[in-house]
Amino acid sequence: KVCVHCKSDRSDHELPPNQALNVYNRLGIQPPAGMPQSGVAEVEVPGSVGHGYAWVPPGLSRKKVEEYMSQLPNNVVPRTNSSGEKLREKQLLVQLPRQDLSVAYCRHLTTQTERKVYEEFVNARNEIALDIGYVSSNINKAMECHKCSGILETNEMAVIAPKLGDSTGWHPACFTCQTCEQLLVDLTYCVKDSQIYCERHYAELHKPRCSACDEVRSLPIC
Ligand SMILES: [Zn+2]
Ligand SMILES: [Zn+2]
Ligand SMILES: [Zn+2]
Numbered sequence: 001k002v003c004v005h006c007k008s009d010r011s012d013h014e015l016p017p018n019q020a021l022n023v024y025n026r027l028g029i030q031p032p033a034g035m036p037q038s039g040v041a042e043v044e045v046p047g048s049v050g051h052g053y054a055w056v057p058p059g060l061s062r063k064k065v066e067e068y069m070s071q072l073p074n075n076v077v078p079r080t081n082s083s084g085e086k087l088r089e090k091q092l093l094v095q096l097p098r099q100d101l102s103v104a105y106c107r108h109l110t111t112q113t114e115r116k117v118y119e120e121f122v123n124a125r126n127e128i129a130l131d132i133g134y135v136s137s138n139i140n141k142a143m144e145c146h147k148c149s150g151i152l153e154t155n156e157m158a159v160i161a162p163k164l165g166d167s168t169g170w171h172p173a174c175f176t177c178q179t180c181e182q183l184l185v186d187l188t189y190c191v192k193d194s195q196i197y198c199e200r201h202y203a204e205l206h207k208p209r210c211s212a213c214d215e216v217r218s219l220p221i222c
Contacts, residue, residue, distance in 0.1 A: 003213035006107035010214035013099045021089050022055070023132065023186045026096050031058075054078040054085045055186050057135040064137045067157060071172040076183050091185040095177070095198035099215045108215045121206065121216075125190065129202060133161045133175060133187035143167060146196075147174035163191040177201050 002009045024031040055078050056065045069077050078088040099105040101122070109115045138155040145152055146168050152158045158169030175184050179201035190202035197205070207216040 001212045003108075003210055003215075005210075006110075006213050006215070008107045008213050010212070012107070013097060013105055013214060014093065021092050023092065023096065023188045026092065026098065026101060027130070027188070028101070052080050054080055054088060057187060060135055060137055064135070064157065067137075068135055068172050071157070072183065073173060088185060091182060095182070095185050095200050096188065097200055097203075097214060099213075100199055100203050106215055107213060108210070108217050114217075121203075125199075125202070129163070129190040129192060130199065131161065131163045131189060131191070133159050133184070133189055135172070135187075136160050136166075136169070139169060141167075143169045145169065145171050145174050147171070147176065159187060161189055161191065161196055163189075164194060164196075179204070 022031070051062055051065050053065070053069065057068055060068060075084060076087055077084045079085060103109060103115060103118055103122075106118060109118050136158050139152060139158045140154065142154050142156075143152050143158065144150070145158075146164070147170055150171065152169050152171065157172065159172055159175040160166050160169055161175075173183070175187065175189070175196070176182060177184060177189075177198040178195040179197055182198065184196065184198055188199070189196040190199055191197075192202060192205055200209075203209070203216045209216045
């Protein structure tokens with residue numbers, strides 16, 4: 001299906017194969033020290049930060065990385081060369097559509113006004129909503145998981161979303177988008193009304209998405 005407005009389809013937004021797949025590149029921000037720069041085609045050095053995974057939460061010891069991974073459903077664990085790694089790459093493209101991240105990939109924006117509206121949306125989102133969570137390996141007081149309401153005990157591991165403050169936490173497997181219920185890829189989330197979403201579904205709370213070209217837009221969709 002091709003969009004009647006911009007004459008492109010969703011595959012026009014896909015990355016060429018073997019291009020670095022990580023949220024930092026995608027969002028255009030600096031990764032924290034010690035993060036692998038690329039999720040793909042990285043040579044695995046024994047004892048390196050990857051620990052045999054295409055992605056690990058930053059700042060955890062190897063033991064804590066294993067504890068984090070063991071709490072995830074097996075099919076989403078991004079072990080190098082596994083179907084979990086492929087799923088993560090797919091989820092990066094799905095949850096963080098690059099046409100939502102940079103005007104350079106949008107074909108719908110033909111007028112100055114459309115560009116301006118888009119840029120205002122991106123700036124506001126980056127300012128108030130979009131962020132990367134982190135794993136606290138031992139929380140210092142018990143809290144309720146924001147998703148399942150189960151208790152996270154003192155010294156248990158929890159995912160924290162700084163935009164909602166450090167007294168709100170999730171089980172690793174509960175850190176999912178409110179709309180699609182997929183695990184938030186590399187802990188990247190957007191917040192709206194105290195709920196967390198992937199970027200795709202956050203954007204769709206504000207604007208409809210064209211089903212042909214996969215861009216969100218303020219004008220009638222095709
Ligand atoms: Zn379209
Ligand atoms: Zn939970
Ligand atoms: Zn989602």
